[in-house]
Amino acid sequence: MRLLIRNGRAVDPASGLDAKRDVLIDRDRIVAIEPRIECPDAEVLDASGLVVAPGFVDIHVHLREPGIEHAETIESGTRAAAAGGFTAVCCMPNTLPVNDSAQVTSFIVERARRTATVHVHPIGAISKGSKGERLADIGAMRSEGAVAISDDGIPVMDSGLMRRAMKYAASFGITVIDHCEDLSLSAGGDIHEGLQSMRLGLGGIPGCSEDVMVARDIILAADTGSRVHIAHISTANSIAMVRHAKRMGIPVTSEVTPHHFALADEKIPGYDSNFKMKPPLRTQRDIDAAIEGLADGTIDCIATDHAPHTGHIKMQEFERCPFGITGLETALALSLKTLYHAGTADLKHLVGLFTSAACECLGLDRGRLRAGGPADITVFSTEREWVYDVHSTLSKSKNSPFGGESFRGGPAATIVSGKVVWTAGGGIATRPPSAPANKMPSFQPTTRIQPR
Amino acid sequence: MPTLLSRGPSPRSLLGIEHLQRPEIERLLERGTHYKSVPPFMKLDTLRGRSIVNLFFEPSTRTRTSFEIAAKRLGADTIDIQALGSSLSKGESLVDTLNTLAAMNPDIIVMRHSASGAPHFLSRYLSTPMINAGDGRHEHPTQALLDALTILEVKGTLEGLRVAIIGDISHSRVARSNIHLLGSFGADIVLCGPATTVSENMTRLAPGVSLTYDMREAVRDADVVMMLRVQLERQNVEVFPKNEYFRYFGLTLEHVQLAKQEAIVLHPGPINRGREITSEVADSQRSMILSQVENGVAIRMAVLEWVCSEQDGRKRCAS
Numbered sequence: 001m002r003l004l005i006r007n008g009r010a011v012d013p014a015s016g017l018d019a020k021r022d023v024l025i026d027r028d029r030i031v032a033i034e035p036r037i038e039c040p041d042a043e044v045l046d047a048s049g050l051v052v053a054p055g056f057v058d059i060h061v062h063l064r065e066p067g068i069e070h071a072e073t074i075e076s077g078t079r080a081a082a083a084g085g086f087t088a089v090c091c092m093p094n095t096l097p098v099n100d101s102a103q104v105t106s107f108i109v110e111r112a113r114r115t116a117t118v119h120v121h122p123i124g125a126i127s128k129g130s131k132g133e134r135l136a137d138i139g140a141m142r143s144e145g146a147v148a149i150s151d152d153g154i155p156v157m158d159s160g161l162m163r164r165a166m167k168y169a170a171s172f173g174i175t176v177i178d179h180c181e182d183l184s185l186s187a188g189g190d191i192h193e194g195l196q197s198m199r200l201g202l203g204g205i206p207g208c209s210e211d212v213m214v215a216r217d218i219i220l221a222a223d224t225g226s227r228v229h230i231a232h233i234s235t236a237n238s239i240a241m242v243r244h245a246k247r248m249g250i251p252v253t254s255e256v257t258p259h260h261f262a263l264a265d266e267k268i269p270g271y272d273s274n275f276k277m278k279p280p281l282r283t284q285r286d287i288d289a290a291i292e293g294l295a296d297g298t299i300d301c302i303a304t305d306h307a308p309h310t311g312h313i314k315m316q317e318f319e320r321c322p323f324g325i326t327g328l329e330t331a332l333a334l335s336l337k338t339l340y341h342a343g344t345a346d347l348k349h350l351v352g353l354f355t356s357a358a359c360e361c362l363g364l365d366r367g368r369l370r371a372g373g374p375a376d377i378t379v380f381s382t383e384r385e386w387v388y389d390v391h392s393t394l395s396k397s398k399n400s401p402f403g404g405e406s407f408r409g410g411p412a413a414t415i416v417s418g419k420v421v422w423t424a425g426g427g428i429a430t431r432p433p434s435a436p437a438n439k440m441p442s443f444q445p446t447t448r449i450q451p452r
Numbered sequence: 453m454p455t456l457l458s459r460g461p462s463p464r465s466l467l468g469i470e471h472l473q474r475p476e477i478e479r480l481l482e483r484g485t486h487y488k489s490v491p492p493f494m495k496l497d498t499l500r501g502r503s504i505v506n507l508f509f510e511p512s513t514r515t516r517t518s519f520e521i522a523a524k525r526l527g528a529d530t531i532d533i534q535a536l537g538s539s540l541s542k543g544e545s546l547v548d549t550l551n552t553l554a555a556m557n558p559d560i561i562v563m564r565h566s567a568s569g570a571p572h573f574l575s576r577y578l579s580t581p582m583i584n585a586g587d588g589r590h591e592h593p594t595q596a597l598l599d600a601l602t603i604l605e606v607k608g609t610l611e612g613l614r615v616a617i618i619g620d621i622s623h624s625r626v627a628r629s630n631i632h633l634l635g636s637f638g639a640d641i642v643l644c645g646p647a648t649t650v651s652e653n654m655t656r657l658a659p660g661v662s663l664t665y666d667m668r669e670a671v672r673d674a675d676v677v678m679m680l681r682v683q684l685e686r687q688n689v690e691v692f693p694k695n696e697y698f699r700y701f702g703l704t705l706e707h708v709q710l711a712k713q714e715a716i717v718l719h720p721g722p723i724n725r726g727r728e729i730t731s732e733v734a735d736s737q738r739s740m741i742l743s744q745v746e747n748g749v750a751i752r753m754a755v756l757e758w759v760c761s762e763q764d765g766r767k768r769c770a771s
Contacts, residue, residue: 202589317565
């Protein structure tokens with residue numbers, strides 16, 4: 001079973017490749033990347049006018065399984081991932097139960113093997129039950145497939161525990177991801193503390209609630225030598241501190257979500273809970289800092305923090321709603337709009353933010369386009385005009401602030417382990433990649449697969 | 453984004469002062485003055501046959517009673533629902549509770565809720581017109597209207613007045629609505645309170661707003677001194693040492709003497725003697741606290757009439 005991706009613009013930041021190339025896939029491997037490949041027995045995916053990139057990796061999603069399956073499952077969440085052009089995701093441990101043990105980690109790995117459309121890498125908890133008291137079984141989770149540890153959403157306040165977690169995790173070679181929020185500074189907050197929170201009478205989450213913890217984590221990273229990754233960085237001050245830390249050689253990396261560089265707090269329509277997330281949407285000054293941070297490498301990558309919640313949970317008084325929005329399906333389009341079309345990132349840089357650079361943060365062996373490597377490939381358009389219809393999302397939840405948003409450019413086809421699992425015209429292929437091959441989905445309207 | 457003042461096919465609601473236009477505020481104040489001149493024993497039939505639901509998710513005596521009296525004086529039928537007796541305590545969501553009530557076809561829902569924006573959120577799903585009787589820390593539009601009516605009665609105008617608003621400002625819906633209203637009439641507004649409850653951002657809510665932490669500076673040459681209730685129940689943590697609050701932000705006769713000679717003192721109530729205001733001031737000639745209560749009924753009659761008048765084109769009046 002061979003697949004030939006023809007006439008695309010192949011972009012591989014890791015090797016510096018940016019040229020017209022044909023890509024030949026045999027089963028789950030890329031076998032050749034050449035200016036012109038003839039292979040009469042291969043199926044052909046015509047990628048004329050499209051970009052052929054290494055499979056995108058989202059290192060920050062919430063798949064809600066086990067325990068919160070009404071909002072999302074590994075199956076539904078990874079379908080949404082495929083529709084967003086992602087071929088691998090790293091899922092946060094705040095499930096029910098919390099992924100704080102080898103048992104839960106291996107459950108996720110096994111469920112993913114049976115139901116997932118894209119590759120799934122679990123992230124284990126830092127502390128038991130993410131309660132911030134005792135260390136979780138970090139080594140055992142690592143052995144079962146966890147790629148990092150984090151108490152995302154329920155951040156570790158105890159600096160002593162965090163320091164022990166860093167030292168211990170470093171000895172197992174895995175990164176500590178921190179959701180930086182001093183809960184005593186953010187308590188009672190709903191949106192960014194500023195004019196908008198004051199106007200709406202909502203509780204404010206000050207920027208300093210993030211800055212204080214970013215400073216702490218940088219200091220602890222310097223102290224322990226552990227790799228620390230700052231999740232969803234959102235303030236100008238935090239970005240400045242990470243920039244300084246990197247110059248000092250401290251092993252710290254950071255990610256930003258598309259919504260944090262695409263939306264400012266003043267854009268929040270009154271009391272629409274699809275604009276409520278942590279960290280909150282910040283100011284234009286913070287957005288400018290994030291774009292600058294992406295440009296100079298202070299911010300390593302883009303991650304979505306895809307956080308599904310079902311309708312009735314979000315359909316409440318603003319201050320009672322949970323935090324979080326979905327993001328897998330709009331991440332690339334928002335990045336193209338805000339970074340690429342706005343001229344602040346070229347194509348190679350943009351692709352790197354979703355691939356090689358993201359993988360480097362966690363030490364994942366993914367995100368490259370090379371002969372002999374795994375056939376995880378994202379094909380996307382920089383030009384296709386489309387409108388995001390949140391009601392036809394493949395996620396189980398619809399809590400996105402971008403419903404109805406017009407975009408220029410977005411995913412075109414997602415290939416996981418050599419199989420086309422999603423196309424812009426044909427939607428999702430019904431079988432997960434590990435299951436027997438399905439009929440090739442049609443690929444409309446911009447390109448088409450031609451059986452030979 | 454929900455429109456706060458909707459027209460046309462969607463019902464007219466009063467959700468806040470911020471998005472009201474000045475002519476609309478003036479019209480409401482005119483009608484409030486008119487209703488004040490109607491003797492209280494006269495029962496009108498302006499809203500005869502209309503049903504008004506008073507839905508209070510927070511305890512309230514004066515606002516709830518005031519709306520009820522206003523509705524009854526206009527001839528409407530009122531239904532009083534208090535949160536503790538509602539199905540909310542049985543785990544029903546706010547949307548479901550309101551949908552259930554709306555299915556019974558009331559003409560207006562008057563709602564107070566502890567969450568900021570609760571009526572704005574609901575108005576996206578309901579076709580019944582709503583009047584916001586106070587939402588969390590956000591707005592309390594009828595309070596600002598009755599305060600304006602009280603000031604107008606004594607001063608004859610709102611323009612150019614110096615108004616000091618004193619107390620726990622960031623937690624106060626009364627302060628927000630008053631800032632929007634007085635700001636749109638060109639008043640000079642001075643905010644004063646503990647630094648942890650007054651943010652620089654408040655000065656950007658409306659033109660002519662300034663900020664001080666010194667009570668004496670705030671009241672100096674003021675035409676109106678508006679005191680706020682200390683809202684300990686809205687503070688997640690103690691944001692100022694409450695034992696010394698009165699010492700720095702309590703209103704005494706000495707302060708009143710710093711204000712203009714004809715200055716008046718307002719307080720939305722319930723007053724907390726000895727915490728925000730001395731009894732001498734509260735009971736003095738300068739205090740308009742009881743006028744405010746009286747004007748509350750008149751202004752709520754004007755608001756109910758205004759909200760209902762929009763319906764007349766769409767729905768048969770019961771007269």
